[in-house]
Amino acid sequence: MAVFDPYADPSRTLRIALAALLLAAVVATAGAFAADPEAAAPSPVAYDDVVELGLSSETDALMAGSARVPRTQVFYSQLQYVVGYNGVESFAATLDDGRTERQFGYPIAAYVETFDDARPGTTGAGLFESERLGEWTPADEAVYVVGSEARSPAGETVVPFRERGAAEAFVADHGGRVVDWETVRGRSFDTDSAATVRAMAPERWAAADDRIAAAERRADRPVSVVVGEDEPTVEAAVAAAPPNTTVVVPPGTYEETLTVNESVTVAGDDALIRGDGNGSVITVRAPDVAITGVTVDGSGGQTRDPDAAREGREGGGPADGGAWDTNIQLGYGHGDAGIRAIDAPGLVVDDVAVEANASGLLLREGSHAVVRDLRVDGADEWQDGFMGITGMRSRVTVTDSRFEGGRDGIYLHRADGSVVRNSTFTDNRYGAHLMYTGDALLADNAFENELFAGITVMTRPSGNAIVGNDVRNSSAGIQASGTRTYIGYNTLVGNGLGFSTSSRGSLYERNVAANNEVGVRATTVVPSSRVVANDFVGNAEHATAGAGALRIWADGDRGNYWEGANLGTHEPGERAYRPTSPVDGALHRHVAAVAVRESPAVALLDRLRGTVPGARSGSITDPAPAAAPYSPERIDAALAPNAGPVHADWRAEPDERDGSTDENAAMNARDRDATSGGIGRETRRVDAEPTVTSARATTGGAGGA
Known part of the structure; x- marks a missing residue:
């Protein structure tokens, strides 16, 4: 790229970069007031048209017959998509987290599904049910039953009603109490x-x-x-x-x-x-x-049995699967x-x-x-x-x-x-x-020379933990969809892609992405996960992002380590780092990018970002980039000549694996208390066998995390 050629005329390089950035700023400003602030609130849409957050489709599949999860749909001021939350508590949990408003803007309209005329009740298993879908009502005009016996596969369920009389009738049959929207907003849920x-x-x-x-x-x-x-x-x-x-x-x-x-x-x-x-x-x-x-x-x-798949489809196949799922189960399972x-x-x-x-x-x-x-x-x-x-x-x-x-x-x-x-x-x-x-748990495995990917999780499951794995020289390291996934302490070296943030309401932390073509790719249209305390070193591109709202990758004052992020005149942590920015993304590769980064045009563009929708789309920002790697010993071990798999001691207590500092203790406490998008309580356990609540042994590999 000519702009960052270290052997080119520095003054010419800077002029080209400044001109491009000023043009970007003008274009962004031109679109800043495209929306009419006096326009009436939008009407609710068909729920099939929203981008869903909350429970996974797999959790929905566990709900038989008329069992339901009350839904919410929200229009945000700086997001072109309507966001659907499965579970009123899922939306309520986002209102005061700060990150949601910065990424999506403020909610200009929110509708909840009310069940006055839908004959609501509970199944024999205690799941909330109704004979019909509810009707959409503005969230601040509805009343809510909290603390009732009605549950969902996610746990505690808030049940909305349009009229107080209908809500009180539900309470008479199923317990709980009737509250207004402001009370729901201030309530802490068991999630x-x-x-x-x-x-x-x-x-x-x-x-x-x-x-x-x-x-x-x-x-x-x-x-x-x-x-x-x-x-x-x-x-x-x-x-x-x-x-x-x-x-x-x-x-x-x-x-x-x-x-x-x-x-x-x-x-x-x-x-x-x-x-x-x-x-x-x-x-x-x-x-x-x-x-x-x-x-x-x-x-x-024989890798599959076409006759079994055909007979299964003709006979209806598994009760909870569509044609594709039936083909997989009856085909793959009969080879x-x-x-x-x-x-x-x-x-x-x-x-x-x-x-x-x-x-x-x-x-x-x-x-x-x-x-x-x-x-x-x-x-x-x-x-x-x-x-x-x-x-x-x-x-x-x-x-x-x-x-x-x-x-x-x-x-x-x-x-x-x-x-x-x-x-x-x-x-x-x-x-x-x-x-x-x-x-599921995928832990401390080693993957090498995988044609498509080391670990791939598809079809939106929930609750998976992918920890301590080492993936090298593969097309991709970890690509996991679903909800409420924990991806931590993995080492991803020399891949086409280190990992993607495909899972919603999830936590990506303490991963080392080194010497990949792309360290991480943001793929969800509506971000709802936390990406924090990861190390990005030696990647051709640290991060890329597809279409969608601004992704904020930090948790309070803790961000990620991006090699090159703190180059320049700023003290560590004083300036945000944007790996998807052409200038910031080149800091670790091109010396000339430092001068461009400190230019007045970039400062102007920085001020526009976060307030102008056009400057937010498809981008990532880390407002608190770390000055040093979180896992320096693991990085050194992973990049050593002829290095074998490197695994972190992820089963140690947080203060032991991260360093016994007050700062780390506070951050780990915040992690435990966070809702990560309000994904609901897990009701399925690993199995019916007794479990041990702590395991401190480790099994080899270079550590340092």
């Missing part, structure tokens, strides 16, 4: 946030420890049958074994396929079970089966695999290797599994193979495993509560790929 997901991440790790320990106990059974001594084949031995015993498979190659119909352990000792190239090699159709110490190959290469489990909860797979022609391990219909030390070698070309693990409606706990080649290392579909940790992914299409899967 969770992405910070809550952060606090729960160590509990999910501990829950995985409990599952693994329970799996070890299930697999440890007395020996009843030895292949070659008591029965000639593995299949015959499994058929002969009494329940809750072990079948021993001595060293050797066993050319056969088998079905396990009893709760037994199949324990190999350097044993290879090889199929004939058709169908799955081992099929499990019983609960609490364990398969250990074997190598499996020779499965068929070949080295090990296939169907309606087989409690499966244990330990010390197993699979040469995968299609899926390595396929879990279907509630086949919740614990997987440890699984090695799946997939096809060299991802189009020729399939998934290392395919989990369809089956929660999986994976640890200390390796996935190389094939389509996706792990693909999970409606597998809430899954945990994938301490595992390695190489040369896949996607490393870990989640669809419709929430409340």
Whole structure:
């Protein structure tokens, strides 16, 4: 770019830059008064036309029949989109946070869904319901029932009414009290946030420890049958074994396929079970089966079953899925695999290797599994193979495993509560790929040379925690959609894109994005997440943003570290940094940009930003850029020659991992108290097993965070 050529004539460079910036300022000013301040308040729109915040579509899918979440739609003074909040409390939580008004302007009109004539009540499970959708009423003209027995999957529910009499009738049947809009605005609601997901991440790790320990106990059974001594084949031995015993498979190659119909352990000792190239090699159709110490190959290469998908669509498919979802569940879930489990909860797979022609391990219909030390070698070309693990409606706990080649290392579909940790992914299409899967933990994994991305989460789930992962030399590091996601302490080096902020009402903190083409990309049209205390170093571009409102990436006086942000005459933290600005974005690459940054034209443009809608669109600002990296030791370790994966000790207490300072303690307290867009309380837990509330152990890797 000629403007920032350090060998060009400095005076000519500065003149060109100043002219361009002054022109931008004039254009921005021309549009400042395009809206008529005397215009009447806009009328409500169809809710399908709003940009939704609040609950995820997946949470909505959990609500059967007439269950509803009262909705709000809001028109902001500096936002071209109408914002829809699922849950009145979601909107109320944003009114005094400061960030919303700076990004969107002030609310010029807000409407709530009132239920006077909709026969409101509660379901047998206590969810709020109504026979019909409500009617739109201005928020300050409605009355509200708070503290009633009516709930939603998000937790506490505020129920609006147009007339006080209707509200009092609801209170008579369901409890609570009637209040006005100002009271709702000042009320504190029992809601969770992405910070809550952060606090729960160590509990999910501990829950995985409990599952693994329970799996070890299930697999440890007395020996009843030895292949070659008591029965000639593995299949015959499994058929002969009494329940809750072990079948021993001595060293050797066993050319056969088998079905396990009893709760037994199949324990190999350097044993290879090889199929004939058709169908799955081992099929499990019983609960609490364990398969250990074997190598499996020779499965068929069918990655999906078109007949199953067609029959499913003709028969209506899964009740909560559309045609596309049905195709995925009935197609992907009906291919070949080295090990296939169907309606087989409690499966244990330990010390197993699979040469995968299609899926390595396929879990279907509630086949919740614990997987440890699984090695799946997939096809060299991802189009020729399939998934290392395919989990369809089956929660999986994976640890200390390796996935190389094939389509996706792990693909999970409606597998809430899954945990994938301490595992390695190489040369896949996607490393870990989640669809419709929430409340999961992806932690301390290493991804390298992933064609599309290391971690990808699609279809708007909620409550996922993605922490401590290392992604290198891939097209993208982490791309996670949904709501209330916690993405923290990840190390993203040498990728096309470090991470994207695709999840709403989420928290992105303490990530290191170094030497990527783009460090981070802002993708949501209406920002509702916090991006704070991340380190951006050596990226060709630290950040880019698509269309949408101004994104403010800081929390109070704590921003992010942007290499080059504090160049110039300002003291650290005195001037905002805008990574999407042509000048600010070049500070870490071009010396001449410093002189342009201090020009009067830029100062004028700075004053216009934040007040002129045209100067806000598609941009990012950090009003409190950090003077030094938050994780310098992790940066050094990640960029060292021949560096391996680097993991942070994210499970330590905040004051231990961030430094024991009063400032950090205050910021962590603020994180715990924040609502992050008002996403509601989590009602689904990891599982029904007991959990430990703190886990302090760590598992290797260079730290420093």
